[in-house]
Amino acid sequence: MAELEQLGFDNLTGVDTSPEMIRRALSLHPTLRFTTPAEFSPSPASFDAALLFAVRHLHLRRVQDERRGDLPPPLPRSASRSSLDRRPSQG
Template structure:
C-alpha cells in the first residue's frame, strides 16, 4: 500500500482523538476584511475555522481529505461550512475564488515533493491576485529521536520525499522540512512574514515549527 493510500484511512481512524495545536497569529490577518473569502485547506476538525469565526470572519470554507475529520468538524461547529475533498488537491471552485488560504500542518502530511508542488499550484489557482497564503508547518528537528526516525525511513523503498520523512509510532508517514525547501516550494509567492514557533505535535512531543505568510503576486 502506498503512502497516499494509507493517508485517508489513518486520519479517519484517529479523527476523534487527535488534537492540533499550531497557533493562529492574528496580527497577520489584521489587513484582511472580515467578509473576505477564506479557505482552510486541511481543516481537520475545524479548530482554526472556529477561531476565525470568533474573531469576526464570516466567509469561511474548510476542506479535508478525511470524511471522519469533516464529520467531527460538522458536529463541533454546525454553523460553519465544511466539505470533503474527493479528488485532492483539486477543489471544485473557480479560479481566484478566495482572498486567503490557510495551510496548517498539511505539508507535513504530504511526504512527496511533487505532491506538495501540485497542492501549492492548486492553491495558487484558487487565490485572487494579491491574496494571502498562510502556511504553518514543521521544520527539520535536530534531536536524536528525530534524526533516527529520518535515517530509518530514508532506507524504505516507498520513501517519496527528501530527508526528513519518517513514520510515527501509530503509523502516520509524515515529513519535516528544511527552510530552503519551503522557500523553493513557495517561490511563486511574495514573502510577507516568517515566524519560528515551538508547538506540541499531535502525539505530544515538542517541535520547532515555522509560519510563513506569502502573497500571490498581482499581474502587471
C-alpha cells in the first residue's frame, strides 16, 4: 500500500483479519488506514478496485513445528523443484 500511496493514490484502506497484523501495519505505516473486515463497511461505489494478497504462513508454522518436535522429515535431495511443479509442460 505504501507503494500505491507513493504513486499518488490517496484513498487506501488495508484490511486484515488479524488485529496483531493491523497493529504491525500501523506501526510500519502510520499514515495509512488499516482495519478488520468487521469494521470495514464501504458503500459499493466508494472504491475503484480491491486487491487481494494472500500470504501463507508456512515458515512460521514450520518454526512452531520445530519447537514442538513435530517437524516432518525434509524432502530428499533427489526431489527437485521441477518434480514438485504441477504445471502442465509447454509444447
